[in-house]
């Protein structure tokens with residue numbers, strides 16, 4: 501028996517010179533087994549890992565379409581990380597919508613859909629509904645109302661983060677509109 505066989509065939513990093521031999525530049529190849537395109541699209545290996553795969557555009561799209569960024573995270577953790585990453589990579593988010601597949605229903609990103617879910621809203625909820633749901637829910641678990649209640653504090657945080665995500669998305673749409 502060899503080592504446990506993986507269900508996929510994503511390989512180890514390979515490199516090759518790209519261009520003529522004289523001006524050989526080392527180019528990282530797509531991590532998809534058997535692909536010899538340059539791998540210039542980083543994709544996270546797992547939700548909590550800083551490790552990245554590097555795929556060509558085509559395989560990045562393929563990988564991302566089967567990828568649940570939030571797998572294994574509860575709603576709070578997902579919303580929290582989402583807000584963090586949004587703050588850290590504001591510029592990157594724009595490009596994330598191009599060619600990186602698997603985002604929501606085409607009008608809303610997957611991040612937004614998760615935030616809507618955290619507020620118990622449907623995917624087509626208006627921003628007005630978002631604001632109302634957030635106010636109602638946040639009020640119920642507000643630290644002033646439930647002092648010293650750790651569970652409530654956690655829920656409050658979740659609602660705040662979800663609202664932040666949706667508000668930011670709404671603003672981006674307005675600027676583009």
Ligand SMILES: [Zn+2]
Pocket residue numbers: 530531532535536537555556557558559
């Ligand atoms: Zn490839």
